Amino acid sequence: MRNIGLYLHFPFCLRKCYYCDFLSYQGMKEWIEPYINALCTELREWKQHLSDCRVQTIYLGGGTPTIISAEKLAYVLDVCTSSFHVQENAEITIEGNPGTIRREQLSLLKRAGVNRLSIGLQAWQAKHLETLGRIHGSEDFVNSVDMARNAGFDNINVDVMFGLPDQTLDEWMETLNRVCMLGIEHVSMYSLKVEEGTMLHTWFSQGKICLPTHEEDRNMYYSGRDFLCQHGLEQYEISNFALPGRESSHNLIYWNNEEYIGCGNGAHSHFNNERFSNLSHIKDYIDAVITGTSRIEYRERISEADQRFETIMLNLRMVKGISKKSFAQRFGKDIHYYYGDVIRKLVDKKLLVEDEEYIRLTLRGMDVQNSVLLEFMD
């Protein structure tokens, strides 16, 4: 059986955050029902193609999946389990935002098989939450964690961001401290990236907000990394930290360059050496599913050379790096056959280290991963 991950997209939010450039819509509640129907149709259509696959992880992402009723979400999961071979104890994650998470909903989801909750906190301080356009306060977050624990969730991730406009190191450390005080199992800490087309971008170009320098950004990153490690959350990926054994299996599928199917509008898949994505616009997506026309927006065959590069690009996100053995098994030849000179050069520059089993980024290499990858692109 081939192992795959399954990603389900829920593009609805109560409000669009000011930094968000993901596919999600605010105030389109009337679209939820037809969308869920289309999503379930798509899932059923996949059934025949995935008969030899074992679904190891399911990830309900968004958007804010938790603004959808637990009954509907449970129904979708039901379609998954009845259509695919979902592995027993599969990691099933749902993303949710404080302020939309409700007690009864959590219990129902837990019963439906959801065993991991990913909460978007982003920052502790009200002023930063406001700048980011979040709808919640820190007390909503504490309540959400509390409710999740009561509902039996023992695997919780919290998303936090640093490098926010006018954020001080102390504020950042307070955010992390609050998270750690709650005994969270997994933390994703992201450096804020101001994407084009977002409110923050507009404000930034108008000079209304001011971002930290790269030096300040890195200081927050280093301090955050040290702090989380001190609290037992080990870094296993550039932005991800977990108690031992609580790493995100779903994300590891991405970073190991393995196969996954994404369902819903704009969702991306990697399957049979192809990468493809669904139509982004929710209406186009639903129409395509209903009329049975192609719902594919983008499709690309990945050449073997590209597969090698993508493997390196993704593996190097992980602290353990590229497994030389896996690489050789997958591509038939030792990694040095393809990239010997580059690796030597980068090791000389102290951006990579190599041991018997792995090739990984140094701490410095992690700060400049893109520059490192560019070297592999020649």
Place this chain on the structure above:
Amino acid sequence: MPNLRQQRTRNFCIIAHIDHGKSTLADRLLELTGALSEREMEDQVLDTMELERERGITIKAQAVRLTYKYKDGEEYTLNLIDTPGHVDFTYEVSKSLAACEGALLVVDASQGIQAQTLANLYLALEHNLEIIPVINKIDLPGAQPDWVKKQIEDVIGLDTENAPLISAKNATGIDAVLDKIIEMIPPPVGDDEAPLRALIFDSFYDNYRGVIAYIRVKEGTIRPGDRIMIMSNGKEFEVSDVGVFRPFLSPVEELRAGDVGYIAAGIKNVRDTRVGDTITHADRPAPEPLPGYKKLQPMVYCGIYPAEGAKYEDLRDALEKLQLNDASLVFEPETSVALGFGFRCGFLGLLHMEIIQERLEREFDLDLVTTAPSVIYRVLKTDGEMVEVSNPTNLPPPVEIDHIEEPRVSVQIFSPDTYVGPIMELCQERRGEYKQMEYIEGNRVLITYEMPLNEIIYDFFDALKSRTRGYASFDYEYIGYKEADLVKLDILLSGDVVDALSTIVHRDKAYAKGRAIAQKLKEVIPRQLFEVPIQAAIGNKIIARETVKALRKDVLAKCYGGDITRKKKLLERQKEGKRRMRQIGSVEVPQEAFMAVLKIN
């Protein structure tokens, strides 16, 4: 004595300042003489290059044959030879003038005579041309024809009593101009039967027929089938066709003494038919060529490199093609440690340089990296040898140099007297030596400075314009070499000299310039994996230092929910950006860094 055909022929050109209406007048002359049907009539027929239209200048000479019925009832053939309007092309102008017996001096009724007009006018007088003043744009509200007439009389001493007052735009007064041409300009002379002597005053390259040479037959007759010889190099060709410009090339049976027209002779290289050369018959050569052929010496040099190394051959092809139509462009291969393979190109002047660069980019779609323009320095070495240096990199080591001489020019600036202060300040800053100032008339002055050519080759004109709100115009003339305290200013990145950034500057300016360049480079060189020290140095002495700090962060926070393609595209864009940079030692330098250095004062 002119024969009958010659008596019915007039050869003339138009001298005018940019914008004073030369092209519009030419169009009107064409229109009125029916040289073009209205359908063929395109605005400003004579300026054919896109670039010429845009800049409102004529780069290449053009010619056209008009037929006009004068009031005596006879038909006259009028050959209008258009002249380039810029000082860089003085030599070409002088050859065009040599093809004529007279010139229309077109002056804007609201602006009066400008510096460049004067320069060409003096040239015309040197060629003994009959000058007909024409006051244009009398329709403008600010027109002061009487003032302009008086100015022409005061400055040049031309009688303006009967000068036609016209508006080329509104087509008024054009008849009078045609009549004056016939009345005042002498007909050409020359013996049809004498050995052939024809002056080449322009040429262009035609893909099918080879070089088309524009000629003025001074003596003799030329026909298709004739075996001709170029007198400067002795090369022989067989004439395939001869013709005239109506305004399109149109074949005729022969061109005789006094005629203006073209010949094609299967000539594959414009360099074989340089402007100013004389054509004669191979089997019956003239004893002497016509006077005045000289090889043009480029005044300004710069390195031109393809932005992408792979485009080197394309750049060579493009330069060769441009050279086919522009024999004054010179280039030779050059190698730079920083920029790879490229060419050192020589130009008649700044405008010429800019035009060539623009044409390379536009017409050949090339991305270029250009080094700072340089003049030719004469380096007198301690062993008594003299070397000419047009690329700062080739300057001999200081110990071998006795002294350096730089070319100097006499700069003439016309301006309203309100701006005398700022102009003098600018000229002093540029190491100018004040010569004189005179009132031309009213409140307009002519200021003369002697300056190093090096000081005006980049942005002097822009600086002058900005300090005089666009009112001043200037012209310059080469006067000779003079010793100066010059040093080579090197720029080092991570300890290595970047040859393409070296410049030769006056010692007094080296410190300020070194600092400015270092600061500018700090702005344009992106952070790299390692710290990049930028240094400016004279010899071994570091005179300025800046540092580009090491890149601290170049990593994406997340992987966009399985959207690997997005991340890959981002990396590809980043890689593309990197590819466009120049690798100098371990440092990646963006193309604009080389340009940035040009823009420093």
